[in-house]
Amino acid sequence: MNILCLGGGPAGLYFALLMQRQNPAHRVTLLERNRAGDTFGWGVVLSDQTLENLQAADPASAARIGEQFHHWDDIEVFFKGRSLRSGGHGFCGIGRKRLLDILQARCAEVGVRMVFEAEVHDDEAVARQYAADLVIACDGLNSRVRQRHAETFRPDVDVRACRFVWLGTRKRFDAFTFAFEQTEHGWFQAHAYQFDGDTSTFIVETPEAVWQAHGLDRMAQEDAIAFCERLFARYLDGERLISNAAHLRGSAIWIRFPRVVCAQWVHRLALDGRSVPVVLMGDAAHTAHFSIGSGTKLALEDAIDLAGAIATEPTLDQALAAFEARRSVEVLKIQNAARNSTEWFENVARYSGLPMEQFMYSLLTRSQRIGHENLRLRDARWLGDHERWLAGGTAARLPMLLPLQVRGLTLKNRILVSPMATYSAVDGVPQDFHLVHLGARALGGAAMVCVEMTSPTPEGRITPGCTGLWNMAQQEAFARIVDFVHASSSAAIGLQLGHSGPKGSTQRGWEEADAPLPEGNWPLLAASAVAYGPDNQVPQAMTRADMDALRDAFVAATERAAAAGFDWLELHCAHGYLLSSFITPLTNLRSDAYGGPLENRLRYPLEVFAAMRAAWPAERPMSVRISAHDWAPGGHTADDAVAIARAFQAAGCDVIDVSSGQTTRAARPVYGRMYQTPFSDRIRQEVGIRTIAVGAITEGDQANSMIAAGRADLCAVARPHLADPAWTLHEAARLQAAQQTDWPLPYLAGRDQLLRELARQRASAPETTH
Secondary structure, eight states: OOEEEOOOOOHHHHHHHHHHHOOTTTTEEESSSSSOOOOOOEEEEHHHHHHHHHHOOHHHHHHHHHHHHHEOOOOOEEEEEEEEEEEEOOOOEEHHHHHHHHHHHHHHTTEEEEEOOOOOSSSHHHHHHHSSSEEEOOOOTHHHHHTTHHHHEEEEEHHHHEEEEEESSSSSSSEEEEEEEOSSSOOEEEEEOOOSSOOOOEEEEEEEEHHHHHHTTTTOOHHHHHHHHHTTHHHHTTEEEOOTTSSSOOGGGGGGEEEEESOOOEEEEEEEEEEEEEEEEEGGGGGGOGGGGHHHHHHHHHHHHHHHHHHHHHSSHHHHHHHHHHHHHHHHHHHHHHHHHHHHHHHHHHHTTTTTHHHHHHTTTTTSSSSSSHHHHHHHHHHHHHHHTTTTSOOOOOOGGGGGEEEEEEEESSSSEEOOOOOOOTTOOOHHHHOOOOOOHHTTTTTTHHHHHHHBSSGOOOOOTTTBSSHHHHHHHHHHHHHHHHHHHHHHHEEEHHHHHGOBBBBTTTTSSSOOOOOOOOOOSSHHHHHSTTOOOEEOOHHHHHHHHHHHHHHHHHHHHHHHHHHHHEEEETTHHHHHHHHSTTOOOOOSTTTSSSSHHHHHHHHHHHHHHHOOTTTSSSEEEEEEEOSSSSSOHHHHHHHHHHHHTTTOEEEEEEEEEOSSOOOOOOHHHHTHHHHHHHHHHOOEEEEEEEEEEHHHHHHHHHHHTTSSSSSEEOHHHHTTTTHHHHHHHHHGGGSOOOOOGGHHHHHHHHHHHHHHHHHHHHOOOO
């Protein structure tokens, strides 16, 4: 093939090298706009895993790169006059210029034709000039090729909130260093690491508003650098900060990071009757924020993947399809982690109230890709100290197994069994199924089991199989379950009250979910006459009389719940149900005092909550479940969630149960593990209220990291508890903390056998590295 690479960064050079090495008959040409020795930036960081990938792809260049690496294990954090250090993190740094020099030399050795100072304005023209069969567009962040064929690539560029400047210094940092400094206008942070024998990268970052408040948008380059030197003088030991961007004037050295995502990576040129693919690679296709150090990693691994696909797939078209399918998923994973990391650094002020210990833990786990046990592998001593600190200086415990007191209730640990619809009630009355279902999970180690959303009226049920609490028969059936949980376990039991609103009168979950009943439908109520979906009924917009009647029904159900002995009460104001239909602007179209701005839309849900709180015993906690994000245009965002949480806190709410979505069929959530946890984190930090994290929590390790970082106070686990009633006990045993849980006495023999089996599995498992 004739292969043309547009751009001489890591992606272009490495792909050219691999393809020329793969088949010397290929004619590989690389065009680069700059001179051979030019580069921008300072050092780049690669993980141990990326080094292994380089070694497998081209041992010769990997060896030369390895010889130039500066390796370190520690991360040190400076915050509010204190510092903490953690080890075992395994980073390698190399100067960007040195990396490109090595790759250029290796390309020359294998016969790649490199043309420097070659400005490409028209990819089609150069593809025709070089008779290209394949064009690789690795022309960087501001890719002309991506812009030229934007209709195909459909790029989404999100310019982030902070300004940063990429500097260097002769101060040699012996750890990857994060330094935080507060000024009269806000926070600045430095990311610093050594990448060769005498030079370190020193990135200074701050939110746009803080940057402007200090006048950095109007300063000359030398004055801005002097400002940074003064601000971070205590870490520089007298060394200067250096810029290698002398060609830029004034504030141009400060940039905002653009997150780039492309819907498609391959465009096809029609050249003289031939279809020539143009493939995006590296920063032209995607970017990941520098705070997780993955830009160069992604570029190199793009090159490795595509070269491997071309070598193994029968045709070029199949290779390109396989490459895009694989890499788009892998890149999305990194970008999701990078988004979490980016938002953490954009919001340092949010975390500035945390104690130093928790601040550092939050920083280390900000991407949600590093878990609690991974930190133990890296630095068991540091993590043990953190666990003891969380436990108040006593013996270390897994964070998810720490007790928590809310009002007069002490929960034995931080794991809840989520309210999950089981569609197994008869006329709203819980059955023996509910006794076994909830009783088994109460014996399974969770701190509290929560009854599924229960309606205060017959018409408020989601399906005919949902539970209710509008009569004595239902109250007595619930009391039987509560009495069993209290008598036979150390768990608490909570009840979630809610009204289905526009999502009611539908089939059971294992039938046609969210679809109306084939027959016997009942009329629906909602904030406005907006149907949940095209096949759902149009609900009646509630009148003031309807509101009064339903509020009183909620109060009556609250009194029945108290009489039945429930320990905790939650009001469901999420997921598009009746109270949620008032809160979200997508379903509240009212023009009266209960519509319009958020303050009005919250009025009725707050009225219901206040009436329930007055009827609920003062010593027992109450929580509210909210949808923190509608995931739909025009809907709620995380900013609204903070305001909603503040309003319920002022009304006497103890805990916010932070879910998201399900308010409209137009919702397009960005799924991933623990994908809703950032909403919980933000509400907890900014509002100062306890939170429950929910959503895609599948492992005890995830719960441990959330609690240890202060992202939530409790973790509600749903589907894993359906598959395993004793999920909490089993996760604790798997994490070698069975002695920190209270197994039911009749099950102790099973516990001991499980521990023996887990010990055998650990003994026979291959040694784990990180």
